[in-house]
Amino acid sequence: GAVVSQHPSRVICKSGTSVKIECRSLDFQATTMFWYRQFPKQSLMLMATSNEGSKATYEQGVEKDKFLINHASLTLSTLTVTSAHPEDSSFYICSASRVLGTGSRETQYFGPGTRLLVL
């Protein structure tokens, strides 16, 4: 099946620094990539949706200037948490979508997630 990777898997940083998380689709070209955030014992919450070469669409309540998303190619999207603070500590998961077959069935494949801890 399709594989999506994330790097790094874990990151610890000091408050005020910026952290970049990469999401790659390893064996397919992703039409769209999604970034989710998951707090302990909570649901995955969609942060933003990005299409290659265009600006990301952010969900309500997600700060565009704080969570910078770049989708430069069909296999790579990056999420940069700028000036990270302890409340940004969370589990960040990306997914990449792919249209299968001749129909319009789109399937999302999820990455393994990145655990961010801001001290």
Added chain:
Amino acid sequence: KQEVTQIPAALSVPEGENLVLNCSFTDSAIYNLQWFRQDPGKGLTSLLLIQSSQREQTSGRLNASLDKSSGRSTLYIAASQPGDSATYLCAVRVVGGSNYKLTFGKGTLLTVNP
């Protein structure tokens, strides 16, 4: 706004027992519904995907049903094993603008005791 609720939040059963996890959603205008498994600190593994026109899907010991009109889905796990212990997430796909969005429930934490 679509909301997804999963009941129970946690479930502990002895090995070998059959069990049912429940998922409900508020807006029946969905594209499909998907069940995922999430192990602690890990990403998501897709278990079953039911298109809106389907009523159920089966994979091994797993069976998922969908009643779109009532906004409900169940995940049936037969002959549970300790390796089934994980959080099970239900998600519905809704059409939002030019992209399809997934709305997740909070999950059911399943513990299967040997």
